[in-house]
Amino acid sequence: MVVLPICAICSVHSIAATVKEEVPISQVYGSIQPPLGMAEDGAENHTDSKKILLLSFGISSVLIGGLLLCLCCLWISRLKRSKNCTVKGQQPLDGVKGRPLVPILNKLNSLRMGGKKSNVSIFEYPVLEAATNNFEETSKIDDGAWGCVYKACIGENFIAAVKKLDGGCMEREFQNEVGWLSKIQHQNIVSLLGYxxxxxxxxxxxxxxxxxxxxxxxxxxxxxxxxxDLTTLFNYTYELLAGPPSGSALTWSLRMKIALDVARGLEYLHERCNPAVLHRDLKSSNILLDSNFNAKLSGFSSAVSVGTQNKNDLKISETSGYLAPEYMSDGKLTDKSDVYSFGVVLLELLTRRNPLEKMSLATHQSIVSWAMPQLTDRTKIKNIVDIVIRDKMDLKHLYQVAAVAVLCVQAEPSYRPLITDVLHSLIPLVPVELGGSLRLGDNPKQ
Known part of the structure; x- marks a missing residue:
């Protein structure tokens, strides 16, 4: 046996390592030629294997693609079925067109009055027609001076009030109402949801x-x-025989709350809006009450900014009993004109009398001229108070309210107070729970 030196063995291993790391396999075995027959068989086997591999890959791809397509179809079908169930269970449909109303309701719920007409929703006529049962008589809730008002049931839980204005002569009033109520927002001003x-x-x-x-x-x-000219007692006896007296739901405290709410709404228009807004048509029919008797101003079809008013623009009967004397005679209009109208409303709350009472076919008497002599005499004030609330308030509070009413309906505008002063005079007369500052026990009679 030949024994190699250790250095030779190391050299052999070093060369082997070098060849293994640096020389490609193709170069090492490239010089070795297989036998001729073996080479041909290998090529054929290689071609057959490649065909089988491609065929297997194609079949696998088709199967996987079909499986994915089936899964997608199942997912889409399930999604549609789930969506249909949601629509049927949650979205009320327009009875005319079958269009979901949820987008409309969502839009109404997200309204923000930002001063642009586009912020108010535009309703399609079939929606309102279906919501009011084609504006049938049973849906009517009021006959206003500017048109009939209907109760509209939109969807299952959404109820609104729809005022219908007929004829092209109402176009300017319609545009004025939409214009103002799309710009102003206050807790004591009615909200316009759309048109x-x-x-x-x-x-x-x-x-x-x-x-x-x-x-x-x-x-x-x-x-x-x-x-x-009939006595108050006879009037009350007549109403008892005819049925429950009107105003029986309005206690003294509720009437003062309503007066305070109206004053807050006017104070917002006069003092918080820039420029100031004059309502011009303040009257009891334009004061609306919600389920808790919170009062809100409505009827802005005649409202104007200070300095832009024109008497000819106001289509209100001069016999309505609410217009200030200077406006009726000279067409002069200021914020004190609204204060006068507020004073008339306050007298209505106190006496439950109409602003203008018919004496005969040709003559009328205003509530102001009838009440003024008695309001300034403390011994007579109690006699003109609505019998429904008589003896149910503190006399000191009654005297204060009478004094405010007297100031508001002064013939000379400069003698009338600002609505801000009226507001601060009424706050102490209204219980805290109704929005005033009167504490429990401060007023023994409610």
């Missing part, structure tokens, strides 16, 4: 006010008018 224009008719959609107007609460509907 609709259909042929010659115009529709205004408001938040629903469950207790109607102050006019309906105080004077009722279809009640026989009693002549002014």
């Amino acid at each position: 609709c224009i259909h042929e010659e008719s115009r529709f205004l959609v408001y938040e629903i006010m469950q207790n109607g107007s102050l006019d309906c609460q105080l004077h009722g509907k279809g009640v026989l008018s009693i002549c002014i």
Whole structure:
């Protein structure tokens, strides 16, 4: 046996390592040629294996693709079925077109009055037609001076009030109402939810006010008018025989709360808006009451900014009993004109009398001229108070309210207080739970 030196062995291993790391396998075995027959068989086997591999890959791809397609179809089908169930269970449909109303309701719920008309929703006529049962008589809730008001049930849980204005002569009033109520927002001003224009008719959609107007609460509907020369006792006896007296739901505290709410709404228009806004048509029928008797101002079709008013723009009867004397005679209009109208409303709350009582076929007597002599005499004030609330208030509070009313209806505008002063005079007369500052026990008679 030949024994190699250790250095030779190391050299052999070093060369082997070098060849293993640096020389490609193809170079090491490239010089070795297989036998001729073996080479041909290997090529054929290689080609057959490649064909089988490609065929297997193709079949696998088709199977996987088909499986994925089936899974996608199942997923889409399940998604559609789930969506249909959601629509049927949660979205009320328009009875005319079958279009979901949820987008409309969501839009209404997210309204933010930002001063642009586009922020108010535009309703399609078929939606309002279906919501009011084609504006049938049973859906009517009021006959206003500017049009009939209907209760609209949109969907299952959404109720609104729809005022229908007929005829092209109402176009300016319609645009004025939409213009103002899309820009102003206050807790004591009714919210306009949207509007609709259909042929010659115009529709205004408001938040629903469950207790109607102050006019309906105080004077009722279809009640026989009693002549002014009849005594209060006879009038009350007549109403007892005819049924519950009008205004019986309005306690002294609620009436003061309503007066305070109206004053807050006017104070916002006069003092917080820039430029100041004059309502011009403040009356009991434009004071709406919600389910908790919170009062909100409505009827902004005649409202104007200070300095832009024109007497000819106001289509209100001069015999309505609410207009200030300087406006009726000279067309002068200021914020004190709204204060005068507020004073008339305050007298209505106190006496439950109409602003203008018919004495004969040709003569009328205003509540102001009738009440003024008695309001300034403390021995007579109690006699003109509505019998429903008589003896149910602190006399000191009654005297304060009478004093405020007297100041508001002064013939000279400069003698009338600002609505801010009226507001601060009423706050101490309203219980805390109704929005005033009167604490429990401060007023023994409610």
